[in-house]
Amino acid sequence: MGRKRTKSGKIRLAEVAELAGVSPITASRFFRNPEALSVAKRTRVESAARELGYVPNLAARALASQRTEVIGVLIPSLTNNVFSDVLRGIYDASESSRYSIQLSNTRYSILQEEKLLRLFLAQKPAGLIVTGIDQTTESRAMLEAADCPIVQIMEIGPNPVDMMIGFSHFEAARAAIAHLFAQGHRRIGFVGARMDPRVQRRLDGYVAAMKDAGLFDQRLIVTTATPTSVTLGGALFADLLAREPGIDSVFCANDDLALGVLFECRRRDIAIPEQIAIVGFNDLEFMASSVPTLTSVRTNRYEMGSTAAAMLIEAIEGKRPEEPVLDLGFMVIERQSSQMQRPVASPRAPEWAPAVQNDSVTNDP
């Protein structure tokens, strides 16, 4: 064979082109924009590539084209199952594309986020997914100067850098409290951990709802900067109870805390929902099968991730969405832990069929 190989024996684009009887640049085009080739050459290059087992060298491509096919993702936590759902969405949506995901963990630090952002941007990513809307001024400036599409996820707010997809934590919390009001509750406690910006906005929603009803009382609120856990939920609830024994319900900033509250009630023989109603946030899987089943605010985490990645990829390829801000909404899923009026249908009631969710408060924008 007259085919010359590189010393490493690797198959290069040149080898494919030679076998296909075309120039290297034509072969290159086949991999980037097959439509631009005549059908004859297209099939020739395709079979040559297959025959040789050609795999493009991404480093060479990135160097020559001055851009990478990497999507940078900045999330604040790898532990939280909320983010693992979002991540799964992102990975699933990017899998069928040419883009690969570069993930970094900011650990809830906007300074760390700024540092990582600088690192990412230096490598000219094809696109960027960042969590939330609370960047440092410096980060914000970098994002605005970046010449790639950017999606902010997890929440929505004013002044998107570029695209934005999420929901209003404020409104979601308000809806949860409205649900508790509707069930006749008045002394509603708030239990929150970590207190990142999104949890803070849930607290804001709670405060607004309570103030609107003339029921606000600072002593009903227990928060900590400590990372969340089930155990912590129990401990915070114990604190709340010690301070305010007269509460009739608790809104937990997330489901782990809610589960902790449930267990703490068990320990103290507090009847749910008769003595204390519980509402969580996120609607993790276990909320539907605990005893009693736990009311929660469902958020579309997987969709948030997959839609963000899909939108981003579309934007990278030039098809920007007509509406850059997407509100994915939320839904208050009413379950036993907060239903006072309605008699509990059966002691075995978990929603193995989804019927229970029918009369839920929804916010599908």
Place this chain on the structure above:
Amino acid sequence: MGRKRTKSGKIRLAEVAELAGVSPITASRFFRNPEALSVAKRTRVESAARELGYVPNLAARALASQRTEVIGVLIPSLTNNVFSDVLRGIYDASESSRYSIQLSNTRYSILQEEKLLRLFLAQKPAGLIVTGIDQTTESRAMLEAADCPIVQIMEIGPNPVDMMIGFSHFEAARAAIAHLFAQGHRRIGFVGARMDPRVQRRLDGYVAAMKDAGLFDQRLIVTTATPTSVTLGGALFADLLAREPGIDSVFCANDDLALGVLFECRRRDIAIPEQIAIVGFNDLEFMASSVPTLTSVRTNRYEMGSTAAAMLIEAIEGKRPEEPVLDLGFMVIERQSSQMQRPVASPRAPEWAPAVQNDSVTNDP
């Protein structure tokens, strides 16, 4: 300034070298092996780089050096919190290094794993972390032919491809059953979901323990290929109970299932541990604060990830560990859900202090 810039205005290594008054290659060496430079030049290059805000172009580096600074990670699930702990360890350990993580999800498919492996290997990663020891023959061959260090994580077994870090799921399950035996249990059910290779080996350990004791009974085993969940735990336990009402305990292949069993017991007013003892697997956080607290087998997931990444990076840089296979062991954490003999200390007993774990069965090799 006589300094010539690339048209894009980007700062290249050449600019740094010029400002520092050295040749480009010397500047290059500064970033890869500063020790090789004289102190004078080292500081000159360093300050020049800082002054210009130089950031190396990774694509050019990869192309020229014929290798990347990417560590490929193949895990079977992004949902499972077991893997999020491992991942966190991997990310934490790699953060301070020059290597970046490229993560892919095999979705528990060894065919998908093979495909992803091929993709990874084509880009010449600096190292690879793969989950488990059950690769396809083809994958196995690729791994063995790969010219980069490889760590298999999550379990240990014979014939490591290269390095290996994990623990024996078989022995861990056996220890869990031994614990139940010691508490006087005989009719021990097994509940498992997903049934990936590691869960299968836990089942094998259970079977071995039961057979050794002459207590094996196929009807005590309920498994499904369905992905695990709390709800599923309840459902599988219900099946088990319908078939074998006489069981005195259940070993769950993971903690989510165990929590589901706990809730199902609540629904049926089955007393734990008096009527049914429960043992889970993994020792997720909530196991210590449920009511009753749940016995589980603690596995060192975070350490598995961080040690794997650290070992891999060491190996990449030429310092292979003396012992390529590392057994991280496990520990049976005895809690209320399986303790028959000992009186429960207090109804409020969760281990906010870790004292309860003292007399646990350990396997620290």
Place this chain on the structure above:
DNA sequence: GTCTTTGCTGGTAGCGCTGTCAACGATCCT
């Protein structure tokens, strides 16, 4: 029939960095 337009193809010239090898002075040994 000529002139433009369109579609496809190829040549040239790097992208920014590092591997290799050679050269240099300083230090050490005998």
Place this chain on the structure above:
DNA sequence: AGGATCGTTGACAGCGCTACCAGCAAAGAC
């Protein structure tokens, strides 16, 4: 003193691919 060794530095030549522009044939405009 002469030679060998070490530590440090630089020149050169690509790594494999694509941007850019030019060329050419076929199709359409007048």
